[in-house]
Amino acid sequence: MSRSLADRNSRHSDTGSSRSRQGDDPAPETEHSPRTPVDRLSNRRRRRLIGIALLGTLLLASCVLSILIGAKLISPDAVLRALLSTTRTENHVIVYDLRIPRTIVGVLAGSALGLAGALMQGYTRNPIAGPSVLGITQGAGLAVVLAVFTLGITGMLGFVWFSFGGALLSALAVFAIGSFGRGGATPVALALAGAAISALLQALTSALVLLDRQSMDVYRFWKVGSIAISDMTVISQVVPFLLLGLLLGLASAPGLNALSLGDDMAAALGHNVTRTRTVGVAAIAVLVGSAVALCGPISFVGLVVPHIARYFSGPDHRWLLPFAALTGACLVLLADLVGRIVARPSEIQVGVMLAMIGAPFFIALVRRRRLMRL
Amino acid sequence: MKALAETSPARTSATRVPGRRPLRLGPVSTVLRPRPLLVLFAGLLALLVVFACDLALGDYPITPVGVLRTLFGGGDTGESLVVFQLRLPRGLTGLLVGAALGLAGAVTQAVVRNPLASPDLLGVTAGAGAAASAVIVTGGALGGISGFAASVGLPVVALLGGLITGVLVALLSYRSGVDSFRLVLVGIGMNAMMVNATLWLLTMGEVQDAGRAMVWLTGSLNARGWENVVPVALSLAVLVPVTLLGCHVLGALQFDDDTMHGLGVRVTTARAAMLLSAAVLASLATAAAGPIAFVALSTPQIALRLAGTARPPLVLSMLLGATLVVGADLIARTVFGSLALPVGVVTAVLGAPYLIYLLVHRYREVRT
Numbered sequence: 001m002s003r004s005l006a007d008r009n010s011r012h013s014d015t016g017s018s019r020s021r022q023g024d025d026p027a028p029e030t031e032h033s034p035r036t037p038v039d040r041l042s043n044r045r046r047r048r049l050i051g052i053a054l055l056g057t058l059l060l061a062s063c064v065l066s067i068l069i070g071a072k073l074i075s076p077d078a079v080l081r082a083l084l085s086t087t088r089t090e091n092h093v094i095v096y097d098l099r100i101p102r103t104i105v106g107v108l109a110g111s112a113l114g115l116a117g118a119l120m121q122g123y124t125r126n127p128i129a130g131p132s133v134l135g136i137t138q139g140a141g142l143a144v145v146l147a148v149f150t151l152g153i154t155g156m157l158g159f160v161w162f163s164f165g166g167a168l169l170s171a172l173a174v175f176a177i178g179s180f181g182r183g184g185a186t187p188v189a190l191a192l193a194g195a196a197i198s199a200l201l202q203a204l205t206s207a208l209v210l211l212d213r214q215s216m217d218v219y220r221f222w223k224v225g226s227i228a229i230s231d232m233t234v235i236s237q238v239v240p241f242l243l244l245g246l247l248l249g250l251a252s253a254p255g256l257n258a259l260s261l262g263d264d265m266a267a268a269l270g271h272n273v274t275r276t277r278t279v280g281v282a283a284i285a286v287l288v289g290s291a292v293a294l295c296g297p298i299s300f301v302g303l304v305v306p307h308i309a310r311y312f313s314g315p316d317h318r319w320l321l322p323f324a325a326l327t328g329a330c331l332v333l334l335a336d337l338v339g340r341i342v343a344r345p346s347e348i349q350v351g352v353m354l355a356m357i358g359a360p361f362f363i364a365l366v367r368r369r370r371l372m373r374l
Numbered sequence: 375m376k377a378l379a380e381t382s383p384a385r386t387s388a389t390r391v392p393g394r395r396p397l398r399l400g401p402v403s404t405v406l407r408p409r410p411l412l413v414l415f416a417g418l419l420a421l422l423v424v425f426a427c428d429l430a431l432g433d434y435p436i437t438p439v440g441v442l443r444t445l446f447g448g449g450d451t452g453e454s455l456v457v458f459q460l461r462l463p464r465g466l467t468g469l470l471v472g473a474a475l476g477l478a479g480a481v482t483q484a485v486v487r488n489p490l491a492s493p494d495l496l497g498v499t500a501g502a503g504a505a506a507s508a509v510i511v512t513g514g515a516l517g518g519i520s521g522f523a524a525s526v527g528l529p530v531v532a533l534l535g536g537l538i539t540g541v542l543v544a545l546l547s548y549r550s551g552v553d554s555f556r557l558v559l560v561g562i563g564m565n566a567m568m569v570n571a572t573l574w575l576l577t578m579g580e581v582q583d584a585g586r587a588m589v590w591l592t593g594s595l596n597a598r599g600w601e602n603v604v605p606v607a608l609s610l611a612v613l614v615p616v617t618l619l620g621c622h623v624l625g626a627l628q629f630d631d632d633t634m635h636g637l638g639v640r641v642t643t644a645r646a647a648m649l650l651s652a653a654v655l656a657s658l659a660t661a662a663a664g665p666i667a668f669v670a671l672s673t674p675q676i677a678l679r680l681a682g683t684a685r686p687p688l689v690l691s692m693l694l695g696a697t698l699v700v701g702a703d704l705i706a707r708t709v710f711g712s713l714a715l716p717v718g719v720v721t722a723v724l725g726a727p728y729l730i731y732l733l734v735h736r737y738r739e740v741r742t
Contacts, residue, residue: 128490128558180734191490192675193733196726199668203722206592207715213581220576220584300566307559348574355570359563363546366559 048319051312055326059107062333066103067095070340098228101235105227106333106350108242109291110301114328115249116287117302118309118321122256123280124194125187130303133191135198136288137297139170142205144222148215149208159222160234160293164241167289173197175281186263225296225351227336238290245286246325252280253317260315300354301328304362311365331358410681410690417677417693421469424697428465428704429457459599467598468703468717469696470606471659472669476695477617478655479670480677480686484624485648486554492671493656496561496649498540500568502660503591505535507572510587511579528590529602529661536657539564544646544653551642553631557649593666593718595703606662609654614692617651621688624648628685668722669695672729679732698725 067083068076074091082091113131120129131137143166147153153162178186178193209216255276258266263273288302308331309323332350339353397406429441434456436444444457478493486495493499509531544552547560572591576584623644626637634641656670673695674686680694681687702720710720 126488126490127555128488128495128562133490177730177733188489189733193730195490195671196729196733199672199722200726202667203719203726206588207719210585210589210592210716210719213585216585216588217581220573220588224570224573224577300570303562303566349577352570352574355566359567363560363563366556366563367546367549 044314048313048323052322052326055323055330058330059326059333062330062337063103063107066106066333066337067099069337070094070099072345101232102227102336103333105235105294106336107329108239109227109295109298110329110332111325112242112245112287112291112328113298113301114305114309114331115246115321115325116284116291117304117328118306118317118324119249119252119256119280119284119287120302121306122260122317122320123187123277123284124191125260126191127307128303129191129194130299131288131292132198132297132299132303134194134284134288135170135174135201136167136285137292137299138198138201138205139166139168139173140164140289140292141219141223141297142166142201142208143169145205145208145215145219148218149212160238163296164238164289164293167292168285170197170201171281171285171289175278179277222296224349225298226349227295227332228347235294238294241286241290245283245290248279248283249287250321250325252276252283253321256280256317256321260317296351298332298351298354300351300358301332304358305331308362308365410683410687413677413681414687414690414693417680417690417697421693421697421700424701424704425465425469428468428700429461431704431708432456432461463600463603464595464598464703465700466603467606467662468595468700470603470610471595471663471666472673472696472699473614473692474606474610474655474659474695475666475669475699476673476677476691476693477614477688478652478659479672479695480674480688480691481617481621481624481648481652481655482670483674484685485627485645485652486558487628488558489675490671491558493652494665494667494670495558495565496540496543496653497564497568498536498543498653498656499660499665500565500572501539502532502536502657503665504568504571504575506532506590506664507575507587510590511575511583529605532664533657533661536660537654539568540650540653540657544649551631552645552649554645557645589716590664592716593664593721594716595663595699595706596716598663602662606658609658613651613655613658617648617655618688620644620648620651624685624688663699664716664718666699666718666721668718668725669698672725673698676725676729676732 068074068079072094074082074094078091079095082089082095085092117130120131120134121127123129124133126133140163143162144159146166147159147162153159174190174194174197177197178190205219209219255266255271258269258271259273259276261269266273266276291298305328306320306324309320309327313319313323331354335353335357336350338357339348339350342348395406397404426438426441429445430436430438434452436453436456440453441457444453475493482491482493482496483489506528509528543557543561543564546564547553547557549556572587576587579587623639626634626639627641627644627648629637631641634644659666674691677690677694678686681690698721699717702724703717705724706715706717706720
């Protein structure tokens with residue numbers, strides 16, 4: 001009990017003085033010069049704006065690179081000519097049917113997963129929360145394996161709706177279980193319900209996969225995650241959901257800020273706690289469901305991107321959420337790019353590359369900077 | 375308090391805290407709480423019943439009396455063969471592995487102060503899994519040393535993989551002290567690397583090797599003999615008392631660093647020692663039976679809710695972990711006998727609904 005009290009106290013002081021604590025950051029220029037709170041406020045604001053601009057530029061650059069560079073070596077001016085021409089040359093097909101869809105999927109899925117991760121960590125108030133913790137990824141996985149096992153579907157295109165439905169259903173189940181107990185969907189109840197559901201679904205998936213070799217063969221490739229989807233119709237079907245999720249997610253920032261003060265304080269500030277949480281979980285479910293449907297479970301993004309974004313944006317969700325979305329998109333695109341370059345002429349899936357490049361970077365970041373707590 | 379009670383009994387009755395009975399033995403005094411003790415005995419009883427059933431049931435059913443007689447040296451040769459060569463080593467492996475996982479989970483959750491934390495999170499299990507999958511997948515193609523290692527040294531490889539990962543996480547998160555938040559984040563990163571290395575290895579190999587690796591990665595007690603029991607039992611015999619002795623610092627580890635310093639706890643030493651013991655316990659369990667999911671995560675939370683304590687109770691978590699694994703293996707063996715379902719699947723199917731039930735019928739709001 002005393003622990004939760006201490007926790008809440010520290011959280012109060014955390015959020016209450018988050019602006020005036022700017023001087024704690026290890027930036028050298030703030031070490032000695034005394035500053036007024038107004039100075040600090042504008043300084044932090046400027047840094048955040050610069051951060052957003054930098055991330056936007058980086059995203060744009062990675063998009064361009066992702067179209068220019070691929071398994072087949074095509075010179076930049078050839079790519080440009082293929083982009084502008086309408087004849088179906090080989091380069092034209094590669095650029096329009098492979099690289100552009102892939103870039104779009106990378107940007108959308110990366111930003112969705114990054115945003116969903118930040119939302120999840122905010123709502124469960126737990127730094128370990130990620131898409132795989134609330135059972136959403138596992139729901140999608142089970143649905144895919146069931147589709148293979150019972151209906152014999154093997155093409156990637158057939159999976160999209162199964163994984164989307166599975167993700168939504170499992171998110172619904174987690175939220176229902178988490179909110180049944182006394183006190184509604186508290187962070188701990190949500191997190192534990194997610195852990196229980198994800199373990200259950202994972203076990204069922206493993207059982208099916210072990211029974212059926214064909215499911216195993218499909219599952220092991222689905223599980224790694226890849227953004228190499230070339231069918232624009234699938235993308236255009238999922239994109240509306242994704243955009244809806246992005247909107248819902250970004251709009252829930254003020255509610256999340258209030259919830260981070262604790263339920264009672266949020267209610268006292270005039271927020272409807274239940275409604276805020278319901279909207280949040282809906283946003284998470286739609287975001288992760290459509291991202292997983294497009295490119296499989298890339299769990300690393302949702303888990304790690306919020307921490308990276310939090311270093312630069314601070315704990316204010318109005319800044320953290322856009323930062324997380326942009327960082328997620330950049331990270332996925334860049335990791336995919338490296339995966340295409342290092343293993344020519346084949347490629348390494350983006351999920352693997354993300355963990356192999358992203359994890360060391362993340363660990364270095366965790367070691368170097370002052371820890372930004374949730 | 376006692377002196378006060380002798381001088382002015384009227385005032386004592388006014389200031390007495392209701393419902394907390396003290397237990398005094400010479401210089402030691404503690405609060406006697408009946409519920410954790412009762413739950414502890416119930417857990418012990420449940421473990422005994424499940425273990426007895428595990429020895430008695432199977433393709434060759436033996437009566438409970440027959441089991442007892444065989445255990446004490448009687449019984450015919452068939453019964454003693456089944457009990458001593460097949461069921462006892464397998465059951466004991468399950469029991470020890472479950473106990474180790476339960477204890478490791480309880481210690482991790484208490485130190486990291488997060489109900490989602492488990493040794494899996496710190497990358498220990500994933501490291502063991504990655505090492506084992508590497509051996510399984512490359513062993514099929516290369517033969518030679520890997521092939522030999524695949525048949526004999528798989529537990530050793532897994533143990534080494536888990537331990538190296540655990541030590542790496544600890545070293546990487548050390549920065550003038552071990553901060554539990556930083557440790558968790560480094561653990562997440564390390565875990566992601568190991569998990570994805572495993573996944574990549576699975577896609578690299580032949581589908582048969584991938585299938586074998588998948589069976590190992592789900593956790594199985596199939597064909598466990600005395601050669602599996604003895605190393606785990608010996609290491610647990612050393613580790614469990616040490617960990618339980620260290621548990622008095624766990625109460626202090628609930629607080630933030632400043633409070634802990636104020637209470638006179640060597641924060642870094644205590645934290646590192648407890649986490650290291652959890653990592654070793656989890657690696658040992660993983661080496662013996664593969665990564666049995668969910669036990670380390672769920673049993674401390676179930677134990678916490680059953681006993682109604684402020685942090686995961688260690689001994690009860692051990693008992694429940696052992697009960698869960700032995701019970702799950704019993705079900706996997708008897709109900710799904712021909713399918714040879716790995717125990718890791720059944721633990722989650724058994725444990726998850728129970729945790730969900732406890733969450734829905736919450737006794738009280740508990741925060742770890």
